[in-house]
Amino acid sequence: MIKVDSLTKRYGAFTAVDDVSFTARPGRVTGFLGPNGAGKSTSMRVMVGLTPATSGYAEVSARRFADLPNPGLEVGVLLDASAQHAGRTGREILTIAQRTMGLPAGRVDEMLERVSLTPTESGRRVRNYSLGMRQRLGIATALLGDPEVLILDEPANGLDPAGIRWMRDLLRGYADQGGTVLLSSHLLHEIEVIADDLVVIGNGRIVAQGTKAELLASAGTLVRTRDVPTLSRALVDADVEFSPMTDALRVEADPDVVGQVALRAGVALTELRAADGAGLEEMFLELTADTQREGVAA
Amino acid sequence: MTATTVEGAVQTEVVRAPRPAPARIPFSRIVTVELRKSFDTRSGFWLMASIGILAVIATGATILFAPDDQLTYDNFAAAIGFPMAVVLPVIAVLSVTSEWSQRTGLTSFTLVPHRGRVIGAKLAVTVGVGVASMLLAAAIGALGNLLGSTIAGTDTVWDVSALELAYIVLANVLGMLIGFMLGVLLRNSAAAIVGYFVISFVLVPLSMLLAQSQAWFEKAxxxxxxxxxxxxxxxxxxxxxxxxxxxxxxxxxxxxxMTIGLWSVLRSEVK
Structure with missing residues (x-):
């Protein structure tokens, strides 16, 4: 369990994290989603005590991070896979973490196997690692102490498609066993396939949060017809809000409501479904439109 | 800006079997990990090895080049002392600054979320390495003294007492602490190493000049x-x-x- 309450971090006049509150629950994968520079990494650094908060607080397993007696056994942290001593071997980096946590030496081999780093690879120095290999090593360090909570900042960066699939299965399995997983991403599709709960952040502020199912539901229905004008009139008459997409309508109502409206209007539909991915993507762009770089006039 | 918040329906929570709260990481463990970290890279290993290597080179050079009547332990100690005064503070600087320059602090300070304990462990390792290195260097110098006087056919001169040796070890440890302090204060390898050489090698002649020309400074x-x-x-x-x-x-x-440096390390942001 991770609890973040009214967290604010200011750098002079700039507010990087602005009154952020959310809870990441056990047994669930919580996706921390936002464009670059939205404040995801800063929030995560505050959670693990690397950055002091201006106000508000973050708790992990009901304690401040600094109060955890041996944090590696309770919280697995991966903030930046590149933040490793380039001159150490992968195995040595894991060994240092294993010794710090006071774990048996065998854990290092178990973890290397779990993240599919071969003995040859783990014997190489990290400066020769690809970003994907560094991510695997970072995941191995995070999992080493078999913690109940995982805090991962952009863990899929640099992984190939098979690696992303592997990571997804691994985190799913972790949550299914009762673990709390918080992972950040600026890629919607990456997080959409794995997260149970979503926290969407833009310009330091939370712009939406809830379960993925609810956020998808609130994104409405996607409907297609050859007779758009008739359906549009019927929707206006039914007092249902909608917006035209490139070749369809996105309606702020459940599919069965839209179906009833179309039936009464006698309009033939070619497609009617919950506006799943498309809806969430639109929501993400919409919610972050006034906060993302592309939307800001130079 | 309005935040769209969807109230979550309460989900059945899967709860992991509760585990006993782990024990606090003992300081001795942090010290052994920090000791390991000063040897486990090529650069770290060779920096440590250079202590022995430089001591042997300095000893060899003394045997080869010093006049026979100068083959005293005091001269061996002086020859070895100079490279020690350069290498040991660099070791002290890098033990601290590498956490920032290599960004390993991100891991070190999350696995041990009390930076004072990590810095304290580094300090213990630094002092330990300093004392051990100086004793090793003293032993190599002693062997050189025996060897040199045997080759030259002169009497072996032991003109450094155990107390004097202890003073020299202390002086070198103080030099390391200056390096350590600069590492903590500046948290940048190049700046701290340059800072050390300025303090130890640039300020010395300047201070001498000032003392020669100004009577008040000579007293102070x-x-x-x-x-x-x-x-x-x-x-x-x-x-x-x-x-x-x-x-x-x-x-x-x-x-x-050092106090200012520690104060800022404890409050700074680790990125």
Missing amino acids: QPWVDFNFAQGYLFNGDMSGQHWAQIGVTSLFWLIIP
């Missing part, structure tokens, strides 16, 4: 110039006043800047 020098006060340790000439001068100069050159 032992109380303000750390290197000057440290010099008594190398001469083996320690009076109560000399200890007081080392104490006063250490306060200004070591303890106060």
Whole structure:
């Protein structure tokens, strides 16, 4: 369990994290989603005590991070896979973490196997690692102490498609066993396939949060017809809000409501479904439109 | 901006079997991990190895080039002492600054979320490495002294007492602490190493010049110039006043800047 309450971090006049509150629950994968520079990494650094908060607080397993007696056994942290001593071997980096946590030496081999780093690879120095290999090593360090909570900042960066699939299965399995997983991403599709709960952040502020199912539901229905004008009139008459997409309508109502409206209007539909991915993507762009770089006039 | 918040329906929570709260990481474990970290890279390993290598080279050079009547332990100690005064503080600097330059602090300070304990462990390792290195260097010098006088056919001269040796070890550890302090204060390898050489090798002649031209500074020098006060340790000439001068100069050159450095390390952001 991770609890973040009214967290604010200011750098002079700039507010990087602005009154952020959310809870990441056990047994669930919580996706921390936002464009670059939205404040995801800063929030995560505050959670693990690397950055002091201006106000508000973050708790992990009901304690401040600094109060955890041996944090590696309770919280697995991966903030930046590149933040490793380039001159150490992968195995040595894991060994240092294993010794710090006071774990048996065998854990290092178990973890290397779990993240599919071969003995040859783990014997190489990290400066020769690809970003994907560094991510695997970072995941191995995070999992080493078999913690109940995982805090991962952009863990899929640099992984190939098979690696992303592997990571997804691994985190799913972790949550299914009762673990709390918080992972950040600026890629919607990456997080959409794995997260149970979503926290969407833009310009330091939370712009939406809830379960993925609810956020998808609130994104409405996607409907297609050859007779758009008739359906549009019927929707206006039914007092249902909608917006035209490139070749369809996105309606702020459940599919069965839209179906009833179309039936009464006698309009033939070619497609009617919950506006799943498309809806969430639109929501993400919409919610972050006034906060993302592309939307800001130079 | 309005935040769209969807109230979550309560989900059935899967709860992991509760585990006993882990014990706090003992300080001794942090020390052994930090010791390991100073040997486990090629650069770290060779920096450590260079202590022995340089001591052997300095000893060999003394045997080869010093006149026969100069083959005394004092001269061996002086020859070895110079490379030690360069290498040991660099080791001290890098033990601290690498956490920032290599960004390993991100892991170190999350696995041990009390930066003071990590820095304290590094300090213990630094002092330990300093003492061990100096004893090793002293032993290599002693072997050189035996070997040199045997080759030259002269009597072996032991003109450094155990107490004087202890003073020299202390002086070198103080030099390391200056390096350590600069590492903590600046948290940048290049800046801290340059800073050390400025303090130890650039300030010394400047201070000498000032003392020669200004009578008031000549009197004040032992109380303000750390290197000057440290010099008594190398001469083996320690009076109560000399200890007081080392104490006063250490306060200004070591303890106060170290305190400022620690204060900022504890509050700074690790990125």
